[in-house]
Amino acid sequence: MIVRLFNALGGAFLAFLQYLGEVVLLAADTFRSIFTHKFRWKLFFNQIVEIGLLSQVVVVITGGFTGAVFSAQTFFQFNKLGMGSATGAVVSVAICRELGPVLTALMVAGRVGAAMSAEIGTMKVTEQIDALRALAVYPTDYLVVPRALAMMISMPLLVAECIAVGIAAGYFIAIFLLEINGTYYMANMVRWTRNRDIIMGLSKAFCFGILIVFISCHKGLTAREGAVGVGRATTEAVVNSSLAVLICNFFLTMLLNIIYPAGYQ
């Protein structure tokens, strides 16, 4: 009984390690390929459009409404203490450091990660990947490299956009709806928000982009058994990359906080 429990746990753990290993190998293979093989500009620009350009609406709405609601909630609490004008500082630091990168990453995982794994997975189960290989094209070069690079470039920009829109939305809510004094709001915000907060948000964005793209591409490349398999790969890609984003966010926060400590110093 206990032996069987340990066997099951051990099996799951080994499977998890193997999965991690596969994703890491895919990433290593991709980075090697970026530096050693012919680069496909056309595919890269297609992916920039797909990932960066077409995610704008989602990111703007996410950033805007999050900034607005966060600003309102912070104000409701802080106002009781007579600290209403500190709202701006809290909103901007929180959006830069946490909300911007994490929410954008979750939205991108849902939108882009799902599309990647579904597209690559369909190619896999319909033998198109075999056809690529038979035509002497290495699938990593053709499918993963353009996506990975486009993601690494797009994610920081998307997060920057999300942060900007979030802060702006928070500001307008504070000024026009909550009637905080705009000058104080602004002064507090600028005083407490540092370059390092923005750098932290963008570094996180870069890391999350890498997580999403490799988890999703790996799920697509290992899809099997028809439409059901592709569906499963897509679901798992979104779930795994979202979880990976949330878990890594914690460790990144701890690590980056050593390099870029929070607060006014």
Added chain:
Amino acid sequence: MIAVHGLVKRIGTQDILRGVDLDVARGETLAIIGRSGGGKSVLLKHLVGLMKPNAGEIWIEGQNIIPMNERQLAMIRPKIGILFQGAALFDSMTVEENIAFPLREAGERDPKVLREKVHQMLEVMELQGEEKKMPVNLSGGMKKRVGLARAIVRRPSCILYDEPTSGLDPVVSDSINRLIRRLQQRFGVTSIAVTHDMKNAFHVADRVAYLHEGRVYFHGTPRELEKTNDAIIQDFLLGRSEEQRASGEKL
């Protein structure tokens, strides 16, 4: 040119290939026939390194491809064109882009040259005017012909066909058979064709291999195949099922 020794492939608990030996000389056309599910498509995929066998060797132009990795295989693969049973067209590209793909990957950039070569292929395949269609909007036979065009557009020295004429009408079938013959005669292409179409096998092949229970059960010229009085091959050639044989004996 192509030599296969003792190829064994097991997937899960199923023994698909149990020791296949084949030898195809340069410029020769070999037809592989055999029952559905007999492992013919699996064998073809091994020949371009898309699947790794459990045991055995595959020699292509004097190089054993089994220990090669994907990057090394990419050096060998341009010499070999393969037509997949399901055509395996890239469904995000038009017919034209599908056919031009191997040329683009080989470094051809000039749009005029590309267009000309694609048109030439479309003409051979009797697909003029279809170049802007997407693969999902093609009929089964048209997909097959586009797949064939993509496989041969780079003029490989060896071509593997997985059922080149299945799903085609008799007229187009005949023209594909002639094309295969012509490629062999004019360009000295080595071919391996998996087929269920006996007319195709007899027409096109210099030799025929009958794959049965994971081994090459018969290997010889089409004439020898016709003359053999082996019961299993007779059944296959005449299209006799077990049932028919049983009832035939009773009558």
